[in-house]
Every structure is written in C-alpha cells, then in structure tokens.
Amino acid sequence: MSVKTRGIRAGGHSVWKDLVRMEEFGVFLILFAMVAFLILSTDTFFTSTNIFNILRAVSWIAIAAFGQCMAIITRGIDLSTGSVMGLSGLASAMLLVRNVNVPVAVLGGLLTGFAVGFINGLMIAKGKLPPFIATMGTWLMARGLCYGLTGGWPVRGLPQTFRDLGQYDIPVAGVGVPLPLLFMLLFFALSALFLRRTVWGYHIYAVGGNETATALSGINTDRVKILVYSLSGFLAGVGGVLMTARLGVAAPTAADGYELDVIAAVFVGGTSVLGGEGTILGVLIGAVIMQVLRNGLVLTGVSAYWLQAVQGLVIVLAIMFDQLRKRRRRG
C-alpha cells in the first residue's frame, strides 16, 4: 500500500525534478557555473583544443579517482595513489626499454599497481592497520622504489606505439578525440556499473555504511577491503601508464603529489568522508572541476604562484556548498 517507486509517485513529477534530486546535482551546478564564467570571460576556453586538453589531463586523474572513491566509500583512504601512478608508469617504461612488447609492458605496469594495492588491502584487512598508516607506508615505499630503480634518472626512448596510447587523437567529425579520454570513459562506465550493479558494489557501500552490521550479515568484510584497495592500486596503475604514454618519458618524480588531486576530486565529487556514500559520476565531475579550475586560472591570467591557494579555497567552498544543499534537501 505505502510502497511506490519514484517514477509513479503522483503529482508534479518531471525529469527536471529527478535531475535536481540527484546526488551529483550540486557539484554539477558548480562545474556549470565555472564553465559559464570562463566561456564569457575568455575567448580561449571554449575551443576544441583547450577542451580536449582539459579532458585529456583529467583522464588519468579521474581513472585513479574512481579507485580512490571506492576506498573512501569503505571509510578508508589510499594515500599511495600518486606513487603507484609513478611506479606503474615506470614499470611499463623499464620493460619497454628492455624490448618487451607493448601489451606485455602495459600489463606489467597494471599488475604493479594491482600488487601495491593488494598489499595495502592485506595490511588493512588482515594486519588491522588504519588505512591512513598502511597507505602512507606504501606511498613512501613505492616512491622510494621509483628512485632506487632508476638512480634518479628518467627512463626515455619509449616506442611510438606505446606513446600513442596517451598521445593519439581519433579524428571524429573534424576534431581529434584524445585516446586517453576514451579509456577514461570506458573505466567510468565499468566502475559505475561495478559499484551500482554488482554484489561487490553493494558490499562496498554496506561496509562503509556500517562495517559491524555488514560483518554480522555474514559478509566477509576483509575480502571487500582487499578488493577495494587492489582496485584502487590497479586503477592508479591504469592512470599512471596512460600518463607516462602521454609524457613519453617515465621520471621517478612522475605524479608526485597527485594523490591530493585525486582525493580532492573524490571529495569535491560529493563522496562522504564518513563512508557509505559517493558516486562515480560525482567523482568524474569533481575531477573535471579540479582541471577546469587549473586551466581557468591560467587562461584568466592568475599568477601560477596563486594556483594552490585558489585550489584550496575552491575545494573547501565546493564541499561546503554541496553539503549545505544536501542538508537542506534532507531537512
């Protein structure tokens, strides 16, 4: 009697209302406002080159953020993301310069990311380490490996077929769509389906919402956590390999500090610090916001020295706005 699905609840129903009710609507508004401002105030923002530059740069951050988001939904965090991106790209590059063929080298990079993530998961689930501590350890270790393996020198001379993964633009109706963007969309769809439609995804939200109750429901929460950190490592690996392909060189310092961009994208995208809430779409919008901001500050002529200060301010304001909106909606 009392149960009706959203769609058939009577009176004043519209697509618009559904849109406004969406979790991601608040962050979407912020992005929309930023883009509108930049279109009106600069001539250079709304050009296909600039837009695709933004989206290409978003690609690896967003892919890594999809994994990070899962860790944060379980009430954890993955600080090792930036180092893992660097290490995975480096692993692929080192295989390539030893004449390993491209698919195997790429796989090597991805497995490296997965392995670090798996270790994170083991330490957190079985070793009962707080995620912050465990991933801080691997953050340093993975970065240390980058320096140790290279002696501090960048790895150069990567084959063109590998660099194409990050540099090739597919011509579509006269404009070149960057290949990394397509990879990003692929992983976006996979991650979103994974979280929303699979048993694993349900378990991830449940662990973040209430770990005790989930365990008492007969779910192996350790396995959920190991999976989440393995995926976070793997997706950071994907991002790292793509980024390395784009740059054409694997520096031991690559992606240094990127974990903060990735974590910022997740939080700006509306994922709750308290766990149990967050969507892949929100994270994608969050990642785009961060990149548009960076790009916009350059285009509007703000000094690079002020970049971080403005970024910090926007992160805080965006999250405040989103929470305010959610609180009012729940009233």
Added chain:
Amino acid sequence: MSEQELILRMEGISKAFPGVQALDSVDLKVAAGEVVALVGENGAGKSTLMKILCGAYRKDDGRIFLNSHETEIESPLHAQRSGIAIIYQEFNLTPNQSAAANIFLACEPRERGLGRFLNFVDRRRMEREAQEHLSRVGARVHAAALIRDLSVAQQQMVEVAKALAVDARIIIMDEPTSALGEDEVETLFGIIGTLKEQGIAIIFITHRLEEVFRIADRVVVLRDGRRVGGMSISEATPEEVIHLMVGRELTDMFHKEEAEIGSPLMEVQGLSRHGAVRDVSFTLRRGEILGFAGLVGAGRTETARLLFGVDRQDAGEIRIDGKLVRINSPVDAVEAGLGFVPEDRGIQGLVLKLPVQENIALPTLDEHASAGWVDRRSLRDTAQEYVGKLNIRTPHLRQKVMFLSGGNQQKVVLAKWLASQPRVLIMDEPTRGIDVGAKAEVHALMSQLAQEGMGIIMISSELPEILGMSDRVLVMAEGRVVAILDQGDATQDKIMAYASGEINNNVVNVTSTGAKV
C-alpha cells in the same frame, strides 16, 4: 517546601516537520521534586517535546515557563544554563577521559594565578568536586577512573553527576533503564529517589510500564503528537495507560501461540570463551523458543556471539540436525543456517545510510545475482514481499533506514534474516526500545516462525517477555548456565533467584542464601 511549586510549565507546544505534525498543542507541568513519566508509542512526540525543552529544536508555537518566568529556550547551552539537563539513551561521554573530566566538560575549573591565565585545568579540584557530585548520586565510582573502564550503569551515574555539576533543576532521562540489568535498575531508582529529595524534577521517558508504576508520581501519555492523558499514578492503572497509548485494547501482550515442538535442531556442548562464557550446553528443538534470562553481564550476549561466530570459541561443539558444524565467522554461521538479530540494531544490525531494500537483501545478495550482477527486480520483489509480510511502514523501498522509527527498523532487521530463511534465529533483546504495537507484532511473528518449525533463541532482560514467549527458560549467571526451566515451572522470582546467584543448582551444599559467587 510545603506547597509543591511548579518548576516547569509548557503550554500549547506545537512543532511541525515536513509532512508531519510532530506535536500539536501539548501541555506539560512538572513540580519540584516530582517524577513525571512521559509515555507513548514511538513517534508519539516524546522525544520532540524533550528536544524542544532542552534547546535542540525550536518550537513553532506555545510557551514555556521556568519557575513562572516565560522563557524562550534558544539553544542547548541556554537550556543547560536554565537548569535543564538531558541524559540521552546513548551517553554523551568521552571514553578515554576520566569521570571528572566528563562531569566538568566545558566548565573545567582552572588553576589560580599564572595557571588560570594559561588555561591550566586544576585537576585536583576538578576530581575533588566531581567526587562530591558522584557521592551525591550515591555512585561508587572513582572520579579519576576512565569512562571506558566503567560499566554502563556507572557511566549513567556519571551522566547524572554531570547534570548535578551544572546545577540542573530538571533532569530528563530518555529510556534510562534500557541498557541496564535488573539490579542496576534498582540502583538507578535509588538515585532518582535521592534526587527527588533534593527537589530536583525528573522527566522519565520509558517503554516499560512497570517502571512507571514503580517510581513515577504522575504519568503523561502522548499519542500522535497530542497529549491524550495525564494523571496521578495513584489514579492510573496499567491497562488504562496502555489503552491511552495505543488507542486500542491490548490483551495478553506476551503470548506465544502453540507450536509443535519437534526433534532437536541445534545441540550445543561445552561452549566456552575465556572470561565470558563457561561450559554452556543446551539443546534447541524445532518450533521452540528458548528464552535466555540473566542479568546484564551474565554472558548471554557473549554466548550468542560465539554461536554466530562473531568471537572465537575456546572450546565447544555445535551440532545442527545432528551434524557437527564449525562456526568460526558469521559467514560460516549463515551457511550453517543461523540468523542473528543483534542487541543494538543501529550499530550491529543495520546500515542506516542504505535503503530498506538493500538492508533486507544484505545477507542474501548472492541469491539475487548471477555472475556477480545483481538482479534488481528480484531484490526489489523480495524486499517488497517482506515489507508487506512484516507490515514495515516505509514510504518506499528506497527510503534510507535511518528515517524509519525504531519499531520499523527492528522489523527491517527481522526481514533481512527471514529473507535468508534460517533454521535457527538468535534474537538479542528483540523488542528493546520499540513501542507496544510493534512489540506485539514482533511477538506474533516469532510465534508464527516457531509454528513453521524454526528454532528461536531469545535473549531478553524483560522477565514478562521471557515468561510469556519462551517454551523453556535458560538462566545464565557469571558465564554459566545455572538453570533450564520449563514454561510451567518458571516464575519471575525463581528466575531472578537463579540469575542473582541466590540459588545455585550446580553446586551442592550451598552455604547460605544470597551469597554471591
């Protein structure tokens, strides 16, 4: 004070939330040194009224007089300064600090001289004064003791002392007995008596009627946001109060319907865990409700946790249908056909942020999935089926569980286990903190499950519930099974005697009655 004077008068209090009129012109009067019991089903408006009084909510309409002065209570701090203190069901204590630090939280005495300037806490004075407040409530708690080392009852005493420290004249207690064992309840009632003598007014929210008649001077009944009755306790009868609460007659509140008791379903032998459970053995039959009685801390919850594999057992054997099963984790337990309705649904039973349908499906997700993909239609249908069967009141299946009332939340926990079709259901305090109507529904459901051949273990601290619902009563004390009584044999007095160690079945030559082991 010869003439009882009104310390609090609330007149025509109204409060609306989107979609509901939570309070509709409610009056409440409280005199100094008076204990007023505020009763009503969940959602009747008790908590809303109290939250307005202690500044957590603002009223839409109505007036509040404190000592005959009209007062607009603007914030919790303002309420506290006006002498109103509230003790919530979940205590507001910081576990890693001392009792003294908690009692003086936000008003710590400062050192004199330079220390005052630097904001140094005068720990000696704080602990000394805290000790005085603690002894005023008759608590045997050391002021320097850490909260995490105290029992629930002791923590509650710290809460009361905290209220005294800010010089509260009105203390609101929100279901203060729900977390206490029978003997601790007695201590609390003693404290309430002491507070009364000091002229402090107490507003007592409870679901247990026998408590109302034990300690209240007056009872005020709310239903659907309206005050439906208020009377002196000497003029009230339990039947009348229940009738006012639910608006209908409720006879035979605790009654298990006849079910055919079948063959042994679960046999437990020598279950032990160091320091908590000692050599527990019993047999549960098909269609049987086995009540677990005992004081808080007697090892009942610990036994349930061992059975369900939450904690590791040191020794013991569990057989289901005669077959030995190894239960080392809840995953094993679910596989063996067990279900567990834990004692605290918010912390252990539900993912409050998730919708009703996903909570119901949580233990059985695999059955709604092929190759890892969840079939959302099948999940929704199952949830829908149990929402209907259990009469769970929710606007829709996607409603987050946190927005449901306590009784409906508990039904979601039940639904989740029924959906997994267990053969043995362990229920730890299945009706704690839910209203009489929902309680009756839960009991009816338990009867029905027993009739269908399920075996049920029911832990309860409410003796009437134990006596009314159980086919046999297992009494625990100090981690051991001290008695297993048949329904006809069990009485309230007998159970209490076993539970408190006054009778000890297992030991011959008991030296004297009343000797604690």
